[in-house]
Amino acid sequence: MELWYTEQHTxxxxxxxxxxxxxxxxxxxxQRIDVFNSHEFGNFFTLDGLxxxxxxxxxxxxxxxxxxxxxxxxxxxxxxxxxxGDGGTVRELTxxxxxxxxxxxxxxxxxxxVCREYLPQTACxxxxxxxxxxxxxxxKFVRSKENVxxxxxxxxxxxxxxxEGLFTREFYGNCFKAxxxxxxxxxxxxxxYYGEYAKSMQRxxxxxxxxxxxxxxxxxxxxxxxxxxxxxxxxSKKFDPLTDIDEQAWNSLGLKTKYYxxxxxxxxxxxxxxVKDLLLNAED
Numbered sequence: 001m002e003l004w005y006t007e008q009h010t011x012x013x014x015x016x017x018x019x020x021x022x023x024x025x026x027x028x029x030x031q032r033i034d035v036f037n038s039h040e041f042g043n044f045f046t047l048d049g050l051x052x053x054x055x056x057x058x059x060x061x062x063x064x065x066x067x068x069x070x071x072x073x074x075x076x077x078x079x080x081x082x083x084x085g086d087g088g089t090v091r092e093l094t095x096x097x098x099x100x101x102x103x104x105x106x107x108x109x110x111x112x113x114v115c116r117e118y119l120p121q122t123a124c125x126x127x128x129x130x131x132x133x134x135x136x137x138x139x140k141f142v143r144s145k146e147n148v149x150x151x152x153x154x155x156x157x158x159x160x161x162x163x164e165g166l167f168t169r170e171f172y173g174n175c176f177k178a179x180x181x182x183x184x185x186x187x188x189x190x191x192x193y194y195g196e197y198a199k200s201m202q203r204x205x206x207x208x209x210x211x212x213x214x215x216x217x218x219x220x221x222x223x224x225x226x227x228x229x230x231x232x233x234x235x236s237k238k239f240d241p242l243t244d245i246d247e248q249a250w251n252s253l254g255l256k257t258k259y260y261x262x263x264x265x266x267x268x269x270x271x272x273x274x275v276k277d278l279l280l281n282a283e284d
Contacts, residue, residue: 085111
């Protein structure tokens, strides 16, 4: 008997991976959690039937959400990560010896516990002494912060269920307030390709643009995410990722990455025309 994991990307499109065996199924206070093992993608992790991370392609997402802002401002010291229960974003951040403190806010403790057990590849640095984990709502956490962080990374699920509040005008306004005068906000920005994902992307972009003077979007190819074409938002009070990147400083760190490099950094902001049109016409 063959076992397949199938995800409904749209009413007319499905994506499937052949599963060798299921490893874990559980229901937290917030969502259903499943972990599977597959020949092609290794262990992979889903929330409410939606793909979050696979051992094979997680490096693309985590490289791009972390190294783009870190190369733009190498002087970043204090970081807030919202979501990111699999630990991959924190893992990449801890590679920078110059970072002093990382606050990670994840609403669902079960996500972190399950990833520690079944995805040690991503969760391996959650016990770094610079990391402090808060199991609470990121929307509420950031409300009380002002002028604290150099960088906020919103590594959230899709904009419904537990992640819904992380795509609101209130949330982005609170992130602006929590950042220092030269702070950077980076978020996963959904896919521009399928209609409903594109609408979510447009709403997020419009709301971020209301607060930040520098607002750009960049892209990566992530095979297991809907359509494979995925966007990230870069917003800042001061730094422009295209003109302020210090290539020599980042390359001198000698970080070995599988996806990110300073050429990709410059190229990933060159967007297809249809994406530019979607961003230009972004509405609530």
